[in-house]
Amino acid sequence: MAQQCVLFAGGYSPWKIVLASDPSPSVRYAAEEFAMFFEQLCGARLPIISDSVFPASYEIVIGESLRTSDDCGCPKDIAGGEDVWYQIREDRVVIAGGGLRGTLYSVYEFLENECGVRFFTPSLTHVPRRDSVILPVKTHSYHPPLEYREVFYYNPCHSADWCARNRVNGGHAPLAEKHGGAVRWHGFCHTFQSLVPPEQYAETHPEYYSLKADGTRATGRRAQLCLTNPDVLRIATEQVKTWLREHPDATIVSVSQMDGTTPETMLPCLCDECRKVDEYEGGHSGTILHFVNKIAEAIEEEFPYASIDTIAYAYSIQPPKHVKARRNVIIRPCFRDPDLLAEWYRVCPRLYIWDYVTNFRHYAMTFPNYDTIAPNIRSLIENHITGIFAQGVYDTPGLDFEELKAYLFAKLLWNPSLNTEQLINEFMAAYFGPAGAPLKRYLDVLRAKIRDENLPLLCFCNLPVPYITPEIIEFGKACFDAAERLAGTPEILRRVQQSRLSLMFMELMYTPKGSPGRDEAIDRFFDRVQYLGVLLVSERNKLPEARQRMKEMSGLYELAKEIPHDANRPDEI
Template sequence: MLFKARLKRACNRQGHAVFVLIICLCFFLSGLPLSAQKKSRPKQTNASATHIVLTDKETSRYRIVVPTAATPHELKASQVLQDYLLQISGVALPIVAANKGRSRYEIVLGQNERLAEAGINVDFNKLKEDGFLIKTDSLRLVIVGGNEKGTLYGVYTFLEKYLGCRMYSPKVKVIPTQKQIVLSPINDLQVPVILFRDTHYRGTWEAEYTDWHKLDHDKEGGRPDWGMWVHTFNELVPPQNYYKEHPEYYSLVNGKRLPTQLCLTNPAVLEITVQNLRRKIAQNPTATYWSVSQNDNRNYCTCDNCRAIDEREGSPSGSIIQFVNQVAVQFPDKIISTLAYEYGRKAPKSLRPRPNVNIMLCSIEVNRDKPINEDPASTDFRRDVEEWGKIAKDIIVWDYVIQFNHLISPFPNLHVIQPNIAFFAKHGVTAMFEQGNREVGGEFTELRSYLISKLLWDPNQNVDVLMDDFLQGYYGVAAKPIRTYINEMREALQKSGAPLRIFGTPYDAATTYLTPTLIRRYEQLFDEAEAAVNQDSKLLERVKIARLPLEYAIMEQAKKNFTGKQGVFVKTDGKWQVRSAIRAKIDSFTDLCNRQGVTQVKEWSTSPEEYRAAMYRLFSQGMKEHLAYNKKVKFLSPVAESQPTEAGRMLTDGVRGSHDYAFNWFSFSGKDLEVVIDLEEIKPVKRIESAYHQFAFWLGILPKKVEYSVSMDGEHFEPVGLVNNTLPIDQYGAIQRDFVAEFAPRNVRYVKVKAYTIGNTPEWHPGAGRPATMRIDEIVVE
């Protein structure tokens, strides 16, 4: 309005001719066509030599200029910038092509011809694919990026770093409004050291989150540049097609050919691999990376030819690299990736990967309580990183930041994420895949996703600053007690000196960072956090979700303790009852998981509803002092000498297993179960039950059948029940099954239970040819 008032006064003083002259002069100086001057414009003061006023009171002289032949990513960058500037300032800046006129007031995006006109030199080779430059030049703002998404990444960084925007999760964004956007001088060049950046958290798959945080995956979590990802031997040489007629194509393990891995020195295997890979590439020719990599087991080939190479090279990676090099020769325009994982992690002595071979190095064995570069237990892994770095031109690290058996469980590893990523970057790693939770939910999922994404782009950022910013933005005034919770749990872990493992459990931590005393302290902190935001339903829900892992840990420890202090069951007036504090947790826990959309609480198995069902199964089974309770168990198979001393006691101690096979389940492999229980005196019996656990993906498989028989003398047994299994072994989730025999009452002293294993797994199974594991938790006699 000030500009219009000045024009009106000029018109009144000098007349119409002067008025027209002033208008023409203003348009000439601004460089804008008449049609653009419909609104009042912000005044560019003398300070404009060092500052740019992009918008002022819902007005702006600026426009967004894209290259004449803009790429889809550059066009998207312009639309993103336009949209957010509108939300921040209320001003919709026009988007124009570089060949549509000139102005002094421009935001120049992308690899734009306007750069040369303005004398702005940019080294695009230095920017690579994703790097960018944000720069002020006189009155211009320039955001220019590498050949892929660099310009788009530059726009999101500009919004975050210079305008205060945040995207904490796909559903939580901060867009501060500003009446005036004023920019100080900027000269910000960013080129990531980690060129391929991916973290496996479901929430990061949302399209804008992916772009905002500069991640390399699509909306399904896939990687478009990868035609095949990992564990591909069976896909390239399918056992169902070849094993029966050509077992020699597969691993020789303990003198027997098994379809667990490939025989990598068999010429026919190489030929079939190349043929099938060629077909797959023809179906997806734009993909660059193709994995030719070991299956997820340790049964590699030990035939004479394979063993000779591996012994010469000092590692089974020898036969792997020789084979993959031969494949890579056939595809010079593609990159053939292979795993340096478990048995193949150590680099070969003399063999070198070809230039078009990618090494995917996996850190599955290292601890998560100390940074890799400080942990004495990680010495071998550090050596492997360094040795592969000397011989391979293309390395991607597959790192792990999750506790697999308990996806919703306290896992205090946040303090090692930054130093570990920095360690890899320092040793020449240019691609990283951080395996988090592929399912929805988990401990601090949003925080972990945020930190990892930021650190993959720049490993040298201050993680405390990043964390505090996130906690404040995501939890509001509850941030302080939640940060205290994170700090105190970390301190307890470090003080204990105990290792933190990705296959650990909440009950392993009962003497370290999840002691009863510490749990009470953590509950107090969350009570404080909830009270701080109890008037804000959204923040309160987020705090309760952050509390879920603590609730889960309490329930899991209760199952382990069972009848002990804080266990599931308590004896009241001579009767075992479910402890009310534990019963009260399961429904609120499950309901909140369902509201959040949590899919699994354990890798590959156990949905929240299945977890609830397992808990209620435990409640209903109760703590029973049945006829066989605490009675002696004699092992006929497997032999007692091969079992732990507590094996017999586990079968009659009244303690029942639940969804997790890691505790309260007696496990063994490759044998039938045959045991005899002495009831110590003759008693009437009418029912015998035994419970078994199946997690077939990891070889835990139900018995084919269970036979029950009884005896008075312990030598002559009468059959009283036969229960056949009717459940398949190709359902890889967790299953619990009670095998129950009921019969007419009879007097009994001895009870025999025989459960028949299926033997070795069939050829189609992921653990093909390996002995099945049987898991049993209790034999109940009534």
């Protein structure tokens, strides 16, 4: 018989959790989380003891301690500190990953892989109930391919515990010290003017800002900086240091050009010094990266954990020919071209990307992108991306299976080789209970239509969309009717009704103005939206405006004319 580790059997567990005598907050929290979920699993409350007592059998060692000083193989001081490692032996378990968040993440990975625990939503964790916990002897290790993983959906932004449990490390969530902190910006983007404010300096020192072709200096809203001016470097460096001192939880400061993609707003400095650098480097990214590198060097000693980021955007998308990014510099490319990404990768191995993953025109619309998530993440990783900001519906809960999507993004950003079908099946069964089966059938029909007809999903598109047909709406209504009948509990019924809002929205949008009962149906829809706690149905309009606007729309095709369609905007940030 294969070797086994008996953690719990016959109503009894002899095991103790062992920690270093002075563990980091995240390692202590890792032990507390393990003890809590283990108790939920089988009812046994394991004691947490210090490694100062003499070693014994049946110890679950969590984090680095005197117990791991021997050659147990656990990772020590790994760069990034998020690597997962655990070892299960007959008489000892060691759960000890990288120092930053790796041990905490190893506990969650252990609970998921070995015990079947699932962290579906902030309010829904599935812990199976076990009469015995008997595990095969093994060693497991995992290195996440992405160092930055952000699921910018409403619930993740508000639940640090859920993020940590699913190994989401982006700083929009209130991740605290016990979670091992977060990848958190101060100054997220377009910061040149915050670093060297024109209202403070433009009058006395116009030379701090871009020299234009006509010989004057740009000092307006989108003016860029003269990046070779030593005073500009000094002021910006001091400001970055001030921000890092004032925000000790920040790990990244963005030093990045102002927004603007038109010729009038694209104003890199044309002074002799700047021009010399940019000509040598073959593009305006030259002055930017030299400037960013100098700030990165200046902060390195006082803030060894921090990085400086900048964007490759508009006039700076061509990589520089000579200068390389310092170790503590991150580039955020605002484009997807694989060849250009490969060129940037030679300049900077840390490339983060901002990924739009919903339709910002109509949050409420059906956006069945379930099967694009994993291939998209895998393709970005193949193209050298090491961090992903997945921007979905971040400012309202409850639309279009939002919690399922947030879960898929969390799982797949951590490990893009996981099976999407299995993730969806597990989620639907747990979240919707008996109502999950008809809703899964509805999702499967949508997914098949997208896949079989190779239909695009655009992030700034108007209706109609080719995957929502009258037949699909009728099929969806039947599925939701069945799900409502099967729900069984008020909580599950509420989840079904929330998820149904997107289908109702699509049906209303497809109903021409003047149809009998249309205005009343729109009122009923918005009343329901408010009753179910949904805050918005589009990114731009508040609910009262959206309600009014929807009534005024004379029909779908006219709606498409009313709002200029600027297609997908992958370059925009």
